[in-house]
Amino acid sequence: MKSSAIAVSGLRKTYGDKVVLDGIDFEVAAGSVFSMLGPNGAGKTTTVNVLATLATPDAGTVRVAGHDVATATKQVRAAIGVTGQFAAVDELLSGRENLQLMADLKRVRSGGRVVADLLERFDLVESADKMAATYSGGMRRKLDLAMTLVGRPRIIFLDEPTTGLDPRSRRTMWAIVRDLVAEGTTLFLTTQYLEEADQLADRIVVLDHGRLVAQGTPDELKRRLPGTHVRLRFTDRSALDAAARILPGAARDEQELILRVASDGESKSLRALLDRLDQHAVNAQEFSVHTPDLDDVFLALTGRPSTEAISQ
Template identity: 65%
Template sequence: MTELAIAADGLRKSYGDKTVLDGVDLAVPEGTIFCLLGPNGAGKTTAVKILSTLISPDPASGPIRVGGHDLATEAQALRAAIGVTGQFSAVDSLITGEENMLLMADLHHLSKREGRQVTARLLERFDLTEAAGKPASTYSGGMKRRLDIAMTLVGNPRIIFLDEPTTGLDPRSRHNMWRIVRELVSDGVTVFLTTQYLEEADELADRIAVLNDGRIAAEGTAEELKRLVPGGHVRLRFTDPASYRSAATALSGASRDDEALTLQLPSDGSQRELRSILDRLDSAGIEADELTVHTPDLDDVFFALTGGAGVPDQPKESVR
C-alpha cells in the first residue's frame, strides 16, 4: 500500500463563533498532487497553515501526521520535511535572486560551499541563471514565483504546500508553473495544492477535494467528480432525413430536433454507454454524420457543490 504523506482526521479550526474548518479528513498518498479546491473563504489557506505548523488546530481535532511526523508532538521534525509557498511571495525584492537563495541556504544551515552548489543548481533548473545577479524587484511575476519555489526547495523537502501559486500570473507563466509542479512530482515530491482555478485542478491533480463552508463537499479524481453531476449527453446529427427518422426509431427515448435532424440521449460519456448507442445504430444499419459527447466539467461540479460561487465556463463538447 502507498504510504500517506499527509493524514488528518477531523481537522477543526474556529475563530470565536466563526467555524473555518469543521471536521476535515485528508489522506494524501506520497508522490501525488492533491488539490484542495474551493471558493474564497472556504478554509483552504487555513488548512495549509495548520498542516505546515503555522497555526494550531482546535483541540477537538483528531490526529494529524505530515511526512510521518505527528503535528502535536513532532512539529520540528515535521517542519524539516516540508516546504511552503504561500499566496504572497516570500522573495526579498531588495536583494538579487542569488542572494535570496543563499539566504535560504544559510537558514537551512548549509555550508557556504554546499549553499552555493544548491543555489546554482536550482537557479539553473528554474531558468533563473541569467537573472540571478539582478535585484528581485526587476523580476516579472512569473520569475518571482519560480524563485519563490526554488527557495522552498533549498531544504530538499519531500512535501510541498503550494497555496494558490498561480494567482495573478499570465497564462504562459501559469503553464510554466504547471510544468514545474509536474517535474517536482516526477522526482517523488508530494504536492498539496490549493487553487480557485478549475482548469488548474483538472490539469494537475491526482485527487481533488472540494472544500465548501469548512467541510469537504466531495473528493475523488477529476473524472469521478464530474460523474457526480447530471447533465451528460450524446448528440447525434444526421444529414439524411430518412436516416434520422430510422435512428429516432432505433433509439427510443431520445430527444428529437426535427429541424436540425439531431437526436440527444442522456449519457455519462462512458465507453460502455457509447458502445451501446453505436451497436443499436449498427444493428439498424444506420450511421450518424456526427457524434458529440458532453460530460460535465469541473465548472459544473464546482457550482453544484458550492452553490454557485464564481462564474462558470460554457459546457465543453468533444467531437468523435
C-alpha cells in the same frame, strides 16, 4: 499503496463562535499531488495553516511527515516548504541573492552549489544577477518556488501557485510540479483554476462550510454526476427535425441546430447511435462526446460556480 505524507482525523478549528473546520478527515499519499478545492470561506487556508504549524487545531489528530503538528512542530517545519499566493521574494535582491539568503537561513551545506543548481533548473541563469523587481510574474513565481526548494522539503504546500500567470507560464509551473512529484516530493495544492486541479491532482477533496463534501480522483468526482451526452450538429432544420424524431428525448438547440443525446460515451453506444441515423439517411455534420467537468462537480457540490473558488 503509498505511505501517508499527511494524515488528518477529526480536525476542528473555531474562531470565537465561528466553526471554520468541522471535523474533517483525509490522507495525502507520499509522492502525490493532493488538491483542496472550495469556495470563499470554506476553510482551505485555515487547513493549510494548521498543517504548516501556523495555527493550532482545537480538536483532532494531524500528522505531517509522520509528526504530530501540535507536539512536534520543529520536526514538521523541517520537512515542509510553503509557497504562498503571492511571491515572497525580496525585490531589492537579485534572484541569486534571494536563493543564497534562503540557503544561509536554512544553513544549507554547499549552499552555492544548491543555488546554482536551482537557477539552472528553473531557467533563471540569465537573470540570476538582476534585481527581482525586474522579473516578470512568471519568473517571480519560479524564483519563489525555487526558494522553497532550497531546504529540499519532502512536502510542499502550494497556495494558488499560478494565480495571475499567463497560460504559457502556468504550463511551465505545471511541468515543474510534475517533475517534483516524479522525484518523490508530495504537493498539497490549493487553486482557483479547476483545470489545474484536473491536470495535476492525483486526489481532490472539496471543502464547503468547513466540511468535506466529496473526495476522490478527478475522474471519480466527474463520474458522480449524470450528464454525459453526445452532441450532434446538423446543417439545416430539416435534418435536425428528422434526427429529433429518430432520437426522442434528445434536447434541442434550435439556434445552433444541435441535438444533445444522453449517453454513457462508450464506443458501443456511439456506434449504435450513428447506425440509427444512418438507417434513416440522416447525416450529422459533426458529433462529439461531452462529460461533466470539475466546474460541474464544483457547482453541484457547493451550489456556487467555480469562479468563486478562491482560496480562503
